[in-house]
Amino acid sequence: MSRVLVTYRVRAAAADIEAVAESLALEQSVETPRDVVRDAFVRDEVLGRVESIRSLDAEYHEVTLALSATTMGGDVAQTLNMLYGNSSLHAHVELIDARFPADFVRHFARPRFGIEGLRALCNAYDRPLTCAALKPQGLPVEALAELCYRFALGGVDLIKDDHGLADQTYSPFDARVRACQQAVLRANRETGRNTLYAPSMVGNPASLYAQARLLREEGVGAALVAPALIGMPVFEELVAAHLQVPVIAHPAYAGAARVAPAFLLGRLFRLFGADAVIYPNYGGRFAYSEAECRAIADNARAPWTGVRSALPVPAGGMTVARVPELVGCYGNEVMLLIGGSLLQAGDALEVRTREFVERVAVCAQQETAP
Amino acid sequence: MSRVLVTYRVRAAAADIEAVAESLALEQSVETPRDVVRDAFVRDEVLGRVESIRSLDAEYHEVTLALSATTMGGDVAQTLNMLYGNSSLHAHVELIDARFPADFVRHFARPRFGIEGLRALCNAYDRPLTCAALKPQGLPVEALAELCYRFALGGVDLIKDDHGLADQTYSPFDARVRACQQAVLRANRETGRNTLYAPSMVGNPASLYAQARLLREEGVGAALVAPALIGMPVFEELVAAHLQVPVIAHPAYAGAARVAPAFLLGRLFRLFGADAVIYPNYGGRFAYSEAECRAIADNARAPWTGVRSALPVPAGGMTVARVPELVGCYGNEVMLLIGGSLLQAGDALEVRTREFVERVAVCAQQETAP
Numbered sequence: 059m060s061r062v063l064v065t066y067r068v069r070a071a072a073a074d075i076e077a078v079a080e081s082l083a084l085e086q087s088v089e090t091p092r093d094v095v096r097d098a099f100v101r102d103e104v105l106g107r108v109e110s111i112r113s114l115d116a117e118y119h120e121v122t123l124a125l126s127a128t129t130m131g132g133d134v135a136q137t138l139n140m141l142y143g144n145s146s147l148h149a150h151v152e153l154i155d156a157r158f159p160a161d162f163v164r165h166f167a168r169p170r171f172g173i174e175g176l177r178a179l180c181n182a183y184d185r186p187l188t189c190a191a192l193k194p195q196g197l198p199v200e201a202l203a204e205l206c207y208r209f210a211l212g213g214v215d216l217i218k219d220d221h222g223l224a225d226q227t228y229s230p231f232d233a234r235v236r237a238c239q240q241a242v243l244r245a246n247r248e249t250g251r252n253t254l255y256a257p258s259m260v261g262n263p264a265s266l267y268a269q270a271r272l273l274r275e276e277g278v279g280a281a282l283v284a285p286a287l288i289g290m291p292v293f294e295e296l297v298a299a300h301l302q303v304p305v306i307a308h309p310a311y312a313g314a315a316r317v318a319p320a321f322l323l324g325r326l327f328r329l330f331g332a333d334a335v336i337y338p339n340y341g342g343r344f345a346y347s348e349a350e351c352r353a354i355a356d357n358a359r360a361p362w363t364g365v366r367s368a369l370p371v372p373a374g375g376m377t378v379a380r381v382p383e384l385v386g387c388y389g390n391e392v393m394l395l396i397g398g399s400l401l402q403a404g405d406a407l408e409v410r411t412r413e414f415v416e417r418v419a420v421c422a423q424q425e426t427a428p
Numbered sequence: 429m430s431r432v433l434v435t436y437r438v439r440a441a442a443a444d445i446e447a448v449a450e451s452l453a454l455e456q457s458v459e460t461p462r463d464v465v466r467d468a469f470v471r472d473e474v475l476g477r478v479e480s481i482r483s484l485d486a487e488y489h490e491v492t493l494a495l496s497a498t499t500m501g502g503d504v505a506q507t508l509n510m511l512y513g514n515s516s517l518h519a520h521v522e523l524i525d526a527r528f529p530a531d532f533v534r535h536f537a538r539p540r541f542g543i544e545g546l547r548a549l550c551n552a553y554d555r556p557l558t559c560a561a562l563k564p565q566g567l568p569v570e571a572l573a574e575l576c577y578r579f580a581l582g583g584v585d586l587i588k589d590d591h592g593l594a595d596q597t598y599s600p601f602d603a604r605v606r607a608c609q610q611a612v613l614r615a616n617r618e619t620g621r622n623t624l625y626a627p628s629m630v631g632n633p634a635s636l637y638a639q640a641r642l643l644r645e646e647g648v649g650a651a652l653v654a655p656a657l658i659g660m661p662v663f664e665e666l667v668a669a670h671l672q673v674p675v676i677a678h679p680a681y682a683g684a685a686r687v688a689p690a691f692l693l694g695r696l697f698r699l700f701g702a703d704a705v706i707y708p709n710y711g712g713r714f715a716y717s718e719a720e721c722r723a724i725a726d727n728a729r730a731p732w733t734g735v736r737s738a739l740p741v742p743a744g745g746m747t748v749a750r751v752p753e754l755v756g757c758y759g760n761e762v763m764l765l766i767g768g769s770l771l772q773a774g775d776a777l778e779v780r781t782r783e784f785v786e787r788v789a790v791c792a793q794q795e796t797a798p
Contacts, residue, residue, distance in 0.1 A: 075469065083711075085643075085713070087565075087592070088563065088564035088565060088592070089563055089564065089565075089590055089591075089592055089767070089768070090563050090564045090568065090767070090768040090771060091769075092769045093772060093773045094563075094564060094768055095564060096773055097566060099566055099598070100564055100566035101565060104564065104565060105566075108481075126754060128596060128597060128598070129565060129592065129594075129596060131594055131595055131596045131597070133594060133595065133630065133631050133632065133635070134632060135594075135630045135631055135632065135654075135657045135658045135659075136594040136596075136630045136631070138657055138681050139591065139592065139594070139630060139654070139657050141682050142594070142681060143591060143654070143681050144591075144593070144680055144744075146656075146680070146681050146682065147679060147682070147708050147744075148717075151693030168580075168756075173646075181692060184476065188717045193458065193460050193464075193468050194459065194460045194464060194465055194467075195457075195458055195470075195474060195499060196458065196469055196470035196474030196475075196499075197467055197470060201467070220459055221459075221509065221513060221514075222457075222458070222459055222499065222509065222510070222513070224501055224503060224506040224509070225501055225503065225504075225506075225749065226498060226499060226501045226506075227498060227501070228469070228474075228498070228585035247700065254782070257615035260506045261505055261506070261508060261661065262503065262504060262505065262654065262661040262664060262665040263633040263661070263662055263665055264665060264669075265503070268711075273626065282507070282690050284505075286516075287505045287508055287509050287661075288505045288659055288661050289505075289511065289658055289659010289660065289661055289662050290659065291591075291631065291632040291633070291657075291658050291659055292632065292633055292659050292661065293643050294476060295434070295632040295633055295634060299634075301532055301541070309510050309516060309517060310509050310513035310516070311509065311512060311513050311516050312516065312517070332456065338517050343451075343455070343550065346517075357683055367592075374514075374517075374728075397459070397460070398460040398461045398464055399461075401460060401464045402461055402463060402464055404466075411447075
């Protein structure tokens with residue numbers, strides 16, 4: 059029977075780690091004392107096995123379990139359950155990584171566009187993509203649409219709603235999406251570009267699926283969704299069955315420090331259908347280290363049989379001045395997202411947006427020079 | 429405009445805490461630098477306000493923000509977003525509690541049965557309720573149904589599936605639910621009791637809603653659902669629109685240590701519709717302290733205008749020997765759940781189950797004596 063290899067970082071004394079690892083294997087498979095397992099099928103196939111233990115230091119160990127893929131049944135929620143259901147309640151256990159069998163991934167949505175698909179839509183191949191953010195929430199629909207228009211004139215590839223924009227009375231989803239999409243189309247007619255608008259989709263399944271219908275009706279070009287906020291099972295169903303455009307994953311509520319960000323954002327969000335993955339970049343408002351950010355980007359882009367690459371989108375307090383450094387760090391396979399700093403330009407928003415876009419183009423050219 | 433008061437535990441130097449609290453208020457409302465906020469409505473109504481700062485020690489502070497309820501729009505995902513969307517990515521910020529305006533709660537499912545409703549269904553008023561767990565996963569349907577039958581003969585009030593039971597090939601959801609429900613009904617006819625069966629519901633929205641249909645068709649008496657696993661927005665929609673029976677919330681995947689368990693399990697799961705809330709009890713397989721467990725139980729049962737009480741269900745490595753202690757700790761308004769330890773009795777399962785049930789009855793009588 060095919061197995062998923064799941065790696066945890068476990069805090070335990072060296073003398074105890076073998077017993078602790080065995081308990082973990084019970085907890086994440088049969089969830090009973092060992093002596094309750096009397097059935098041969100359960101013992102041979104369902105029971106988790108300790109595959110390896112590697113000590114990191116006196117206190118921390120990397121434990122890899124082999125868990126039966128059949129217990130996960132190709133379902134998102136059940137996969138999370140088997141990876142980290144009860145053990146998430148154990149303070150000494152962190153979920154670090156998982157390796158899935160080749161035939162496992164076909165159960166899930168996976169990126170439908172991926173990096174290549176996004177590039178084709180934006181007609182941009184030899185440079186990082188660029189992204190701006192519509193905010194603050196509380197502005198009326200007309201003000202948001204006007205911002206959209208100016209960002210698009212400035213030439214960014216993608217304009218995303220602030221993830222705080224939902225279906226509030228002051229800028230209802232339907233009216234906002236219609237107005238912003240029209241504003242972007244108007245700018246596109248003037249510039250000849252194909253800037254995409256990605257509205258923020260938030261809600262329960264019924265609302266999300268209604269929002270997806272509106273996106274289709276209006277011909278909206280992308281969608282922004284926070285998988286941890288709406289729930290990963292809904293996210294996957296939304297992507298697989300309701301959205302026909304690239305999906306940008308937002309990290310809101312994903313900051314459960316107990317799941318390694320590179321695994322959660324870079325691998326799971328990708329497996330479940332994100333074409334691009336936003337994450338808090340180092341040196342901004344958030345405390346992720348450069349190494350952690352590189353690991354997220356690496357996981358999002360790494361070759362994975364049957365699963366398209368997803369575009370890394372470092373964000374959170376980025377500025378135009380940092381563009382050369384960011385391109386130096388991530389190369390061209392990235393989308394740079396600048397939010398508040400473009401908005402701070404006030405009336406000069408379009409000019410600063412254009413500076414951003416041009417700076418990216420220049421840095422990219424330098425990078426591909428011999 | 430009505431405000432939600434949200435409390436965070438923030439790590440910062442005393443000299444910095446005011447600035448850190450102001451940043452938090454920006455992050456959780458407009459998510460832009462302060463100078464981007466030019467619109468009067470946004471400034472007066474949408475912008476988060478620091479309500480109070482209370483220093484816990486030199487390093488930790490309790491920061492309470494007043495956030496606009498309108499930004500949350502009565503939606504589960506958006507409420508999570510405003511409470512802890514981006515700040516979940518900040519290692520120095522933990523979500524501790526929130527107080528909602530009175531008219532806020534009516535947007536959500538809330539317990540439809542609550543403690544009183546559960547007691548009425550079980551016809552048990554003056555003692556803790558009792559619960560056993562069907563496991564390990566991997567057993568065929570007939571073996572699980574047989575366990576159900578024997579647990580029900582033993583006289584527990586509720587039999588819950590192990591949360592690991594989903595829709596696997598070795599015990600498919602439909603066949604399992606039909607067989608277990610029939611087994612419980614057969615036992616009920618023999619005992620004259622009304623033991624309830626709570627199948628574990630896991631999946632994406634489409635599967636969950638199909639599972640709910642089967643529960644209705646089969647007349648199943650309760651449901652076990654892990655809100656963190658399927659996503660809180662789906663959980664709430666499932667309860668509000670698809671289930672007509674009491675809902676037992678399981679804590680799988682809820683162990684994001686960054687949200688206080690008493691708030692997440694005791695208040696949010698309750699607000700979103702749990703009639704009973706399972707949590708890892710102190711002194712078992714999990715490391716929650718007695719104080720933390722009491723706080724979860726307190727929150728689940730506390731008076732809350734417009735929101736029925738939810739029944740606390742301490743669990744995780746409990747034994748019959750601990751019944752007196754547990755009743756001493758929690759009183760009668762509790763459901764005691766014993767899992768693996770009943771199954772360890774093997775052929776004596778029914779006898780040990782009956783011991784469990786009788787021990788609870790005896791302890792409860794003592795407690796209500798003068």
